[in-house]
Amino acid sequence: MTERIGYLGPAGTYTEQAALLYAADGALLPYPTINAVGAAVAGGELDAGVVPIENSLEGSVTFTLDLLISQSGLSIRNEVVIPINHYLVAPHGVAADTIRVIYSHPQALAQCRSYLETRFPNAQSEASLSTAAAVSDMQASTLPAAAICPQRATEIYDVAVLDRGIQDNSVNQTRFAVLARNDHRPTGHDRTSICFSFTVDRPGNLYHCIGEFAERNINLVKIESRPTKQALGRYIFLIDCQGHREEPTVAAALDGLRQRVDMFKVLGSYPLWEPANG
Secondary structure, three states: OOOEEEEEOOOOOHHHHHHHHHOOOOEEEEEOOHHHHHHHHHOOOOOEEEEEEEEOOOEEOHHHHHHHHHOOOOEEEEEEEEEOOOEEEEOOOOOHHHOOEEEEOHHHHHHOHHHHHHHOOOOEEEEOOOOOHHHHHHHHOOOOEEEEEOHHHHHHOOOEEEEEOOOOOOOOEEEEEEEEOOOOOOOOOEEEEEEEEOOOOOOOHHHHHHHHHHOOOOOEEEEEEEEOOOOOOOEEEEEEEEOOOOOHHHHHHHHHHHOOOOEEEEEEEEEOOOHHHO
């Protein structure tokens, strides 16, 4: 049976490209927002969903982190990593020196900030829901407009390519999370993502939590925080560690951590991405 795979659409996004790498034979279905993809997976409408979670230049995609923290019935099953190569496009006949507004996803705009400030200092940047939706926003604009989008979008939509490779750093990659109702079985080359928080803020809280991993020689590959959205100065901590939650040492660290915190959630254990997987 063909898997139903949702992704942040419309067609032509980097997320669609990641979804094609993950499941080229799947039935790919575009959704308008990251939250819509997550809700469709959790509700059983989709077998899996592909959403961006981290960029090498701009860091984590907070919409995805907040979704994983708040939405029940979701786990990270896999990850996909792709290089990001931004194109600047415009409607046919629109000259670069007339452009007054440039549309793209906020992450793409941020990744091209220096380029835009240098080449289009008087153009206004406008956020779109995705890098492909930016093309539609551009086409609907009453002002001379351009869009930052992937190469795939230039092949799908009738646009003129003004420039390519416009990201400020050539080493630009995005990691995508494959969301499902269950995570992945152990492969021996895995990562586990978790989140936790404290009801009472005490000195040493975070230190002792991290110590559960250090004592067992488990490498932490990422640690960050998100506001709880309940009170200023209250945070939810997110950690990625090497290993699978079912491995004895990782399981012991997670059990020890669980005893030290008030909210605890495993966001998933999943295989580390390797280009050969694509």
